[in-house]
Amino acid sequence: MIPVTDKSKLLAVSLELQNQKLHFKGNTDFSETLQIDYVPPFGDGLGFTSLELLLFSLASCVGSTFLLLTRRSGRTIDALTIEATGDRRQEHPTAFTSIDLYLRFKSSDLTQEDCLKAQHIAETSLCPVYSMVKGNVDVNFHYEITG
Amino acid sequence: MIPVTDKSKLLAVSLELQNQKLHFKGNTDFSETLQIDYVPPFGDGLGFTSLELLLFSLASCVGSTFLLLTRRSGRTIDALTIEATGDRRQEHPTAFTSIDLYLRFKSSDLTQEDCLKAQHIAETSLCPVYSMVKGNVDVNFHYEITG
Numbered sequence: 001m002i003p004v005t006d007k008s009k010l011l012a013v014s015l016e017l018q019n020q021k022l023h024f025k026g027n028t029d030f031s032e033t034l035q036i037d038y039v040p041p042f043g044d045g046l047g048f049t050s051l052e053l054l055l056f057s058l059a060s061c062v063g064s065t066f067l068l069l070t071r072r073s074g075r076t077i078d079a080l081t082i083e084a085t086g087d088r089r090q091e092h093p094t095a096f097t098s099i100d101l102y103l104r105f106k107s108s109d110l111t112q113e114d115c116l117k118a119q120h121i122a123e124t125s126l127c128p129v130y131s132m133v134k135g136n137v138d139v140n141f142h143y144e145i146t147g
Numbered sequence: 148m149i150p151v152t153d154k155s156k157l158l159a160v161s162l163e164l165q166n167q168k169l170h171f172k173g174n175t176d177f178s179e180t181l182q183i184d185y186v187p188p189f190g191d192g193l194g195f196t197s198l199e200l201l202l203f204s205l206a207s208c209v210g211s212t213f214l215l216l217t218r219r220s221g222r223t224i225d226a227l228t229i230e231a232t233g234d235r236r237q238e239h240p241t242a243f244t245s246i247d248l249y250l251r252f253k254s255s256d257l258t259q260e261d262c263l264k265a266q267h268i269a270e271t272s273l274c275p276v277y278s279m280v281k282g283n284v285d286v287n288f289h290y291e292i293t294g
Contacts, residue, residue: 002232007186009235011243013202015210017227022211024229026203030195035179036207039154042215048177050211050276053204055160056173060183061197063162064169068189080164082171085149088156088275095275096158128235128242129197132283 004029023047051086051096058139059084059101061129065122066103070114079106098138105145115143151176170194198233198243205286206231206248208276212269213250217261226253245285252292262290 002012015024015036022043026034035047043049048056059082070077081104086096103115119141122130130139149159162171162183169190173181182194190196195203206229217224228251233243250262266288269277277286 002230007196008241009237010232011196011198011202011235012230012232013199013206015203015206015229015231017210017214017224022214024207024210026207028195028199030182030192032182032194034181034195034203035177036203038211042211045177047179048175048181049154049158050204050208051158052160052175053200053207054276054279055158056162056181056183057197057200057204059160059162060171060173060200063164063171064185064189064197067164067169077164082162083149083159084162085157085159088158090156092272093275093278094155095278125239128240129201131240131242132201133279134283136279136281136283 001027001029018046019044051088054096054133055084055086055099058099058129058133061127062101062122062141063103065127066115066118069118069121069126070107070110073114075107075110075114077105077107077110080104096137098140099133100140100142102142102144105143106147107145108147110145112143112145115141115145148174165193166191198235201243201280202231202233202246205246205276205280208274209248209269209288210250212274213262213265216265216268216273217254217257220261222254222257222261224252224254224257227251243284245287246280247287247289249289249291252290253294254292255294257292259290259292262288262292
């Protein structure tokens with residue numbers, strides 16, 4: 001595997017095909033192995049699909065950006081769950097036409113305005129994954145704040 | 148979690164923050180849990196980073212496209228490993244400026260020409276993840292075929 005010494009500069013992953021279909025195992029320097037597969041009939045459902053990994057990538061990047069920004073503003077986030085859904089085109093390439101991110105915060109002092117401010121910063125400068133799909137996919141943000 | 152009945156139409160994932168930093172656990176209908184975290188000092192390195200997940204997403208999507216196309220042409224792929232690296236911008240957004248995909252096939256009948264043909268189809272129509280980063284990131288393909 002290609003050695004990575006500074007993840008702020010270079011990232012590397014490796015994948016190895018496991019069978020005669022589409023099951024891959026993925027590795028980084030992290031101790032766990034990532035299972036990747038497609039659904040039948042092309043794959044056997046033995047892992048996450050490539051498009052689910054894109055949703056995880058975007059949702060975690062957006063979530064991290066929100067956490068860093070709102071904590072920096074002095075807000076206390078007691079819990080955060082994110083659900084992400086992606087609607088696929090029915091023609092090739094069967095990419096997402098739109099992605100919906102549902103961010104559910106447990107916080108006594110976070111406001112919708114804080115969320116809209118963080119969203120703007122995420123969209124314009126701070127979220128690298130968002131910037132890589134920008135213009136190609138519509139991303140919609142939804143917030144729920146409970147105390 | 149939002150129910151998914153047909154992954155060719157809609158995909159859904161859910162994430163839950165695990166600590167006071169950036170560690171998320173991710174779930175789909177697949178039995179395993181995905182660990183996501185950022186490196187210190189923002190995170191604790193308890194999982195894959197968002198950008199590593201983007202590399203896995205793209206590499207597995209490209210790999211699957213190549214496997215489907217070359218098998219359809221009657222080629223026998225005995226093994227496939229993929230390494231993917233991403234160079235990050237040093238300013239925000241710290242996205243990838245370029246991604247390099249190293250595809251290493253073990254095959255007695257696959258040719259470089261087959262690879263270039265599959266690459267063209269992946270780039271123009273068949274790889275959904277590629278289509279979502281197209282125009283925003285340079286993706287370079289490298290091939291090695293051993294018998």
